[in-house]
Amino acid sequence: MTIPTTVRYGELIPCKTAFIDAHTPGSDQKENFTIIGGGVSESADQHVHINEPHGFNIGAAGQPPRCRNSLHSHRTAEVFFVLSGRWRFFWGRWGDAGEVLLEQGDIINIPTGIFRGFENVGTDYGMIMAILGGDDAGGGVIWAPQVIEDARDHGLVLGENGKLYDTKKGQTLPEGVKPMPVLTDDELGAFEELTPMQVVGWGVRRYNDMAALAKDRACKVIGETGIIRDKPGFEVDLLTRSSAREEMHQHDRPSVLMPVRGHWRVNWPGGSEVIAPGDTMSVPADLPHNALPSMTGEAALYHVVATDDPAGPSMR
The missing domain is CATH 2.60.120.10 (Jelly Rolls)
Known part of the structure; x- marks a missing residue:
């Protein structure tokens, strides 16, 4: 008989180079955890604790105070609940369309088709747990153009293959691999600017x-x-x-x-x-x-x- 598999909090293996903003000031202290499924990490350093498909992915983000995750979007659902700390979730093309503060146990189901980010606004290290739809989590992350541009200024380049290359370590894009293209104005027009009532009223519930x-x-x-x-x-x-x-x-x-x-x-x-x-x-x-x-x-x-x-x- 197969028995349950448990990943203990104290045994979680973090990755500090998981995403394109890993060198960007204000976002360079993040720790990302991939608990169930491959997740959406862009780094070969990311450890996956449980590979068995579940129909969804489970991950987590741990961040010190005032550390933020940059604006991005997914093609499938992204749900967070707060395990510890106090968190500000924000959204929109420039992150100023709306925001909400969440405490321990609160949950947010973020609509697809919008740029979103989050920041630990508490006074200590905090962690949020994430549920991503699908076994392949929608094929990766879609970054707001300014995130890709800022990352390039700090040495990280995302290839169109979805992998990161660190120019500070002498890494270059492999032959035949181009940089991930920045979204065009027409493509950006497909991303909605939802109001706080639309996001919070629909997708946030308090513990x-x-x-x-x-x-x-x-x-x-x-x-x-x-x-x-x-x-x-x-x-x-x-x-x-x-x-x-x-x-x-x-x-x-x-x-x-x-x-x-x-x-x-x-x-x-x-x-x-x-x-x-x-x-x-x-x-x-x-x-x-x-x-x-x-x-x-x-x-x-x-x-x-x-x-x-x-x-x-x-x-x-």
Whole structure:
């Protein structure tokens, strides 16, 4: 019998050269983590903890105060929840169309087709967990033109093959590989400038509100019937102490458990394991299991499972 695989917070392997802005001042202190699936890293240095396809990717970003992730877009869904710290998410061609502040446990489902970035505005190192739609996460990152230009000024060039080359280390583009082209004005016109109400009203939910809804059963956060109505190729539920059940259940595909508050004991026939905030557990398909708080106090975890919906544009 296959048993769950857990990636512990303390065993996460960071990559500090994952993206094109790795040398750009203000963004050069980021740590990127690829937990499940290949993610969208542009660096050969990126470590992947679990390669098994789940229908989505799980990653994380760790950043010190005032460190930001530059403006970019994806072709599939990008969902974040705050594990620790205080974070500012911003969007638009120049990052000034709107912004929202998120705290521990809060979640944001960012619409596809817009440029977005995020910054740790707390006072200590913070981490956000990410869910990206599809096994190939949409084929990579689409950068705002100024990000590519700024990176070039600091020694990093992105090839059209999606790989980074560091001119400070003497690296050059291989023969036959051209630089990633900057989006044209016509192409930029396809990226929407959504208002704060459109992004926040549709795609942001606060932890305390979700926890209040998860008293009798898990709160369906993202899904066709979720409090965020979307079909991005996966569903997200929030489970709390009061909605946890001893009865075991199973899924016909792998699922993922990510605690955000408290310690949880995951049980399956013949075994069990305790997971804590920052840990990521992959539960195999068809394995009966449950998850129960293992200590007193507040307890909540996010549960993610793929659906048969295409991992395409988010609904709005």
